[in-house]
Amino acid sequence: MFSHIFMYNLKTIFRNRPAIFWTLIYPIVLSTLFYFAFSNLVNAESFEPVGIAVAESSELAAETGFYSALASVSDIDGTAEKEDIFRIQTVSQEEAEELLKNGNIAAYIFYDDGIKLAVADSGFGQTIAKIFIDDYLQASSTIHTILSDNPQAADQGLITDLAQRKEYLTQASDSASSPDTTVIYFYALLAMTCLMGSTVAVEEIIKLQANMSPLASRVNLVPVAKFRVFLYNICATILFQMVVILLVLAYLMFALQIDFGAKTGFILLTCLISCITGVFFGTTVSVGFKNTGIKYAITIGGTMLSCFLAGLMVVDMKYIIQESAPIIGYISPANLITDAFYSLYYYDGLSRYFENIILLVAYSVVMCVVTCLVMRRKKYASI
Numbered sequence: 001m002f003s004h005i006f007m008y009n010l011k012t013i014f015r016n017r018p019a020i021f022w023t024l025i026y027p028i029v030l031s032t033l034f035y036f037a038f039s040n041l042v043n044a045e046s047f048e049p050v051g052i053a054v055a056e057s058s059e060l061a062a063e064t065g066f067y068s069a070l071a072s073v074s075d076i077d078g079t080a081e082k083e084d085i086f087r088i089q090t091v092s093q094e095e096a097e098e099l100l101k102n103g104n105i106a107a108y109i110f111y112d113d114g115i116k117l118a119v120a121d122s123g124f125g126q127t128i129a130k131i132f133i134d135d136y137l138q139a140s141s142t143i144h145t146i147l148s149d150n151p152q153a154a155d156q157g158l159i160t161d162l163a164q165r166k167e168y169l170t171q172a173s174d175s176a177s178s179p180d181t182t183v184i185y186f187y188a189l190l191a192m193t194c195l196m197g198s199t200v201a202v203e204e205i206i207k208l209q210a211n212m213s214p215l216a217s218r219v220n221l222v223p224v225a226k227f228r229v230f231l232y233n234i235c236a237t238i239l240f241q242m243v244v245i246l247l248v249l250a251y252l253m254f255a256l257q258i259d260f261g262a263k264t265g266f267i268l269l270t271c272l273i274s275c276i277t278g279v280f281f282g283t284t285v286s287v288g289f290k291n292t293g294i295k296y297a298i299t300i301g302g303t304m305l306s307c308f309l310a311g312l313m314v315v316d317m318k319y320i321i322q323e324s325a326p327i328i329g330y331i332s333p334a335n336l337i338t339d340a341f342y343s344l345y346y347y348d349g350l351s352r353y354f355e356n357i358i359l360l361v362a363y364s365v366v367m368c369v370v371t372c373l374v375m376r377r378k379k380y381a382s383i
Helices: 002-014 017-038 064-071 093-101 124-149 151-156 158-163 183-195 197-206 214-221 226-255 264-288 292-309 315-324 326-331 333-346 351-377
Strands: 050-055 086-091 107-111 115-119
Touching (some): 002 197, 002 226, 017 226, 086 093, 107 124, 183 226, 183 264, 183 292, 183 333, 264 292, 264 351, 292 315, 326 333
Parallel strands (some): 050 107
16 A cells, blocks of 8 residues: 555656745756856955066166065066066056056066055055065165174074074864855755755655545545555655755756765755755745645745855855854754755764754754644544
8 A cells, every 4th residue: 555655656746847946946947047157256265476577777777685585475587487476567657657557467576765655546456565665664774784793693594584484383174174155055945946845745745635625525535544544645745845845956966066065864854854854844834834835935935034044045044043043053854955965065073963963853843743643633524
């Protein structure tokens, strides 16, 4: 009996074209759009060398120490490196002023009773150039002061000591993965896919409510306990939704190369629990309301609201909720699912991950109990 009801119900779900579109095709299309929109976002934030000019003069040419310092952070010596801070143009004073006026460079260096920096406005590039000039002038002044008091200091390694910068702080990370906020969009999208199973679950409950459709009336007449039919239908729904989630997950991981971390077993466990949470969310809503339109409105609206709070539309919303109203983050299923995926990606430990999973399991159990209690009390005077 189980295999008969289970298989036929599973076939019915897979032939439901709207369910296939909203749970499978729509997330794949949306994730593709996300990929093209965000694929270069991290690269766009990478540092680009600042374009500046050096106004040639005999006085500046005599500053050999300055040229050596500038060559170490730029291509003024004709050798361009990836680590360079500046891209240098060596021009005359008039050409430098023209380049600055036209906005082709951030600043230019010239000599006027000392090394000076000319800028047209303030900005990131101008600040970098000023810091470099100030740092060089400060070091140069320090060297002259020390040598005036102790001429033998040059032979004792003064220049070498000043050129070396010792770091006393060590940067440490909680994870071997690099932080990337764009993955939140894809994790929230996968959370949406999991919770979209609620719409399929709504239809499965309608099939058991004799006052909702002729099909449900016939189902209630079969010599099988309604709870067993409900259990068979829910198993088919969970299997369908799990297949959909695995297809979307495979597309994200292998086609779009979205990083979910190396904990594959926990990723699959998260998908399964999230799928069950979404299904029982749909059953709870379906048994609680009589109007079919309201049932779908609440499940779809609740899913999208939860995903919005998890960062699907605006990634900063997740952090705003976490800072301003953290209780909402613990209530929102999509936020818990998204946070579980991000915990597996970023953190080496599993304490935060299991915190999210335990809450999802608790919500699933509560919603399952509510569904069973309400359905158990449903009686029909006539069918």
